[in-house]
Amino acid sequence: MYPEGDRLDVLFILTELVGFVMLALGYLIRYRGRVDLIAGYDEKKVRDPEGLARFVGTNLLLLGAGAFVILALEFLLPTYAVVFFAVYALAAVPAVSLLTVWGSRRFETGR
DSSP: OOOOHHHHHHHHHHHHHHHHHHHHHHHHHHHHOOGGGSTTOOGGGBSOHHHHHHHHHHHHHHHHHHHHHHHHHHHHOGGGHHHHHHHIIIIIHHHHHHHHHHHHGGGBTTO
16 A cells, blocks of 8 residues: 555655756756746746746745655655655645746736
């Protein structure tokens, strides 16, 4: 019922990979101003690219940090590793994503 051995290792690696990707993207967007990495970014529709980069980058950094919190929980309580990952992947990521999309609208022109 609970993952063991190789299956648990794959879950750890997947969680770590997600964390690193989120942190890397968050860093590039927030601190390097790479707004071109934001899906659907159109410079004609954005009035404050720096503000958008700070907002989106910060949310990605939070998701990346959250992945490493989940990874720590998976190591501490391996019998619940799938539950922790599911909560992160099916609740935290979609929730932060929706908040990011809604919040980023304040950076659009005409608002």
